[in-house]
Amino acid sequence: QVQLVESGGGLVQAGGSLRLSCAASGGTFSTYAMGWFRQNPGKEREFVAAINWDGGTTDYADSVKGRYTISRDDAKNTVYLQMNSLKPEDTAVYYCAARKFFVVRTASRYDSWGQGTQVTVSS
Secondary structure (H helix, E strand, C coil), rough: EEEEECCEEEEEEECCCCCEEEECCCCCHHEEEEEEEEEECCCCCCEEEEECCCCCEEECCCCCCEEEEEEEEECCEEEEEEECCCCCCHHHEEEEEEEECCCCHHHHHHCCCCEEEEEECCC
């Protein structure tokens, strides 16, 4: 299984931007679909965005569509989540996840997870 490490979280004011990174190791990164999820205490992990193995397909939750962009750089074994026009309701721990080839929105269908990075958006 691939190992994942997120970075780039932090505190930002509403309307601001952050870019999250997720570095992968221990697997053939180019064969993995990558997803971003987020979670707040006491709530279920929520799908945010995903990109398939060749970058040809992306999927976004309605709540972030038009504000977030997922991308991947296979040369760096890294997936990114560019987050613009951030809102206080975007506050959460953000996790990246990996599964073979194709994007899905169901967290349980991802095989590998990072440790998460906190994003806090102040109003």
